[in-house]
Amino acid sequence: MSPSGRDADFLSLSALQHFAYCPRQFALIHIEQQWAENRFTAEGQVLHERVNDGEPEHRGDLHIARSLRLICHSLQVTGVADVVEFHPVDDDTGCQLPGRPGNWQPYPVEYKRGRSKADDWDRIQLCAQAMALEEMLNTAVPEGALFYGKPRRRERVALDAGLRDKTRDLARAARMMLEHGQTPAPEPGPKCDHCSLREICVPDSTSASAYLHRMLD
């Protein structure tokens, strides 16, 4: 992936997810232009290539679009959705598709390596995709899904008001951090064990240097 989080004044969807995961990770990548791969980022890359490497598909009543370019002006976020399913609807909700009669409900599906997480990092990225689809297709997107590789399982995500507020707040905070250009201090935690930037970040350095100061005082 490109480490760049900006497309003019827009954040990338992945930058938003970086910020949700760890503001310091976001700043190291998108302000300081640092990047490092680890097993987790490499596996994620392979998974996305596999998912995105496909033509649009009709499966029964379902229409499946892949690698759909998205833009959300209200969040100032842009990026690519792995998969957007379009489910047929019987009423006048949803959107229309070229060459396909009737109305269709967009349903974003984001693919992730690993397992479902208690934190909302991945749900926020999905929510931003849904908000982009709503703007672009002028229809409501109340639900989407995350597909996790281990175990292979689809998790339905209700895109409710709370998640939307959180997504808006994070997008605003990420843009402010970019404007100010300051990298925050590490906040060590279990997430650091999976972070590819651990060696660059040195998350335990703050506590280590505080310890050294105490010893030398």
Ligand code: SF4
């Ligand atoms: S090592 Fe931890 S504190 Fe440092 S960038 Fe990664 S997640 Fe954030």
